[in-house]
Amino acid sequence: MTNAAAGLPSETVARMFTRADGSYAFARWGRPIVPVVFGVDDATLSVVKGAIEAVVALAGHKMAETDPEIGANVMIFFLRDWDELLSVPDLGRMIDGLDALVARLKARGANQYRTFRFDAEGAIKACFGFCRLDAALAALPADTVALSMAVQTMLGWSDGAFADVAPLAEAKGRAVLRPEIAALLQAAYAPTMPAVARDPSHALRLAARIALATARTEEDE
Template sequence: MDAATVEQWFTRADGSYLCARWGRPLSPVVFGVEDATLSLVKGAFEAVCALTGHKMAQTDPELGANVMVFFLRDWADLRTVPDLDRLIEGLDGMVTRLQDAGANQYRLFHFDAQGAIRAAFVFLRMDAALDAMAAEDLALAQVVQVMLLWSDSAFADRSPLGQLGDGRVVLRPEIAALLRAAYDPVLPDVARDPSHALRLAARMG
């Protein structure tokens, strides 16, 4: 992947470049699934953190949990989650927009004063398309998408996952390499200059 291609992964709809990674260990919590699926989701977090060298923690000292993953059948269910409106400003309007768009997933990020990711919310409305995915594949795809602040359209028409000849689904090697590069300790948690893509590409070789 050359620098120009890397740059596209983090170029916003308005043409600006922004790549942000987590500035603290991940402390995920999952709602709306059985224990078997819960272990698969947490396993996906552990696998991607092992890949990138980023850390996980039992709790976040400020927030308790800083990654919240919600599995639901109807967007309206979010309105019944206790205290969620205290964490997400404009929750009611967000739910209405998701209903109107017929969306089946949505991710929302919070950032610290420097611009690094400090919290993420993942909402998955389990429609026919998401139900058709294996739970471990769905979990891995979602974890990849919360590890970095990707461009608005990064995975709109291409999945971060690929299929091997034997049918196994794995993280695409170029995405794995990009994740590893983005978490190089030498690089900043937040970059707004496109020259950052050059540094990422150099580390992917």
């Protein structure tokens, strides 16, 4: 089913949370976000944290100074080579099979990777994000990379989540969040929506909210 109203088709929304095995798995954060960023200078650190704060505020979620269970629950690493991860103290304790993961990322020529941890109910409780600054990423403005990473940290997206719709667009020479993706984040974090969903009908509810929000925005304009 495709929504007639402006927004995102429900099929597109469903693909954003459909895994390779065909199962639907949606999850949002179940606790305030506490980020920490490694491998950047102070100026870039400010840009990355600012992007996270902006996206969290847009979604209607919260940030905090510390997570009572694990301190910082969003850890973002910037590096030049994947092998650098092997020398990060205690990272192997947090990321299962770190050696094998590094080998896979190198073999694929990947420049980004993220993995999530979930609480007993299935909501996100931690995210580890890695960004290898290859030539392609290094050529992008820091705010573009930071905004993209912030968006991808907010939900447990599928691997092909943005195959149909890119999360960012350009406005007046700067990267901005696409209105339909902004509406999706707001819909996903609406208080009446579940933090975890396994039924594909959840995508229909998200798409309906996105269509309504988009229609209201167009009316205001």
